[in-house]
Amino acid sequence: MLLVLSEEHKEHLGFLLQVESSVVNEFGRIALEFLRKGTNPKIYEGAARKLNVSSETIQHGVEGLTYLLTESSKLMISEIDFQDSILVLGFSEELNAVLLQLYLDNRKEIRSILTELAPKLPSYHSLEWRLDVQLASRSLRQQIKPVVTLKLHLTQNGNQTTQILQTDPATLLHLIQQLEQALGEMKTNHCRRIVRNIK
Template identity: 45%
Template sequence: MLLSLKEDHKQHISVLIPQPTNVLQDFCKMALDFLRKGPTPKLYQTAAQKLDVQPEVIQNAVGGLVNLLVESCKHQLSDLDFRDSVLTLGFSEEQQETLEVFYKGKKQEISDALSQLTLDLPHYHDLEWRFEVQLASRALQHQVTPLITMNLTLETKTPLASGSSTRKNIVLQTDPTNLVHITQVLEAALLENRGQHSRRIQRSFK
């Protein structure tokens, strides 16, 4: 089968087509480094200066190459299918050979990195809560203590049984002030997830 990439990924990876094979080899190393440790802006800055382009162009090119390698491993492309897919992108036969050698040599490592990225962690299923107020005690007769009790249900898919899952209930109790703080932290995390850096990484693995 021939691999079909999205148009934006094709555009990002097209930057590598006019480059000599030694530069393409460097990008292969940066793509593998991306899978191992994530993006390295300083490295992209250095490469951008050498090629006289913006660092974002380098990072997009690395992301496009990562996507090519990831999708090839996901679909378990044979060496022949990978070579044909690369040629349809516009690479020369010499560049195709460089990419094929890299793909053959690092296929297992890329697959291992993918398996770590796709670990099925527990995720939200349901939440029940109730609001409680302790009006007084023998020691403090005029104190009002509001508490929120929550029953959080998490669900985890069972790897050995397709479609099966297990659920776990966790009982939590907090006061309104702490709950507001937790909410603010979660909202900040969601906001960061919508940022350019997070979207760029997500696009690389689609």
């Protein structure tokens, strides 16, 4: 699977052509710090003074490198795919080798950082349901409106929460059909390949 870079990212990464490979390694270290702790303008200003460029150029270079490393790690692309992905940038073989080594050395750590940054969503615990039907009414002689009430118990960080939902049977049937269609889609070869690459 190849990584597709936008023109903006290519432009940001183009700055790496102007610096030595040791500086690219330093940019890689700054990119990892950026992922761990967030942005630090002082680091950009210091690097900008050393290289005689604007701090904005340094920031864009680091952000471009961060994007390249995070997207590659997220998709767990192979060495060959990584090399093919950066081939369009027109870097020298030495710079390509430095970027590849940077990716190989840090992809597990980047994946662990990305997992920590992912939002902690509530998980399903149990479900209670009830069907309410008004059998007769003087004002509504022919219309019967059944309502399905769902009490959804969720668990998040050891705490249990409850969500109460109400719907009519037609909407519930449509929701069930959509979920079954999504589960059926997960059995296709295309989705299996994607899931295998994500893991």
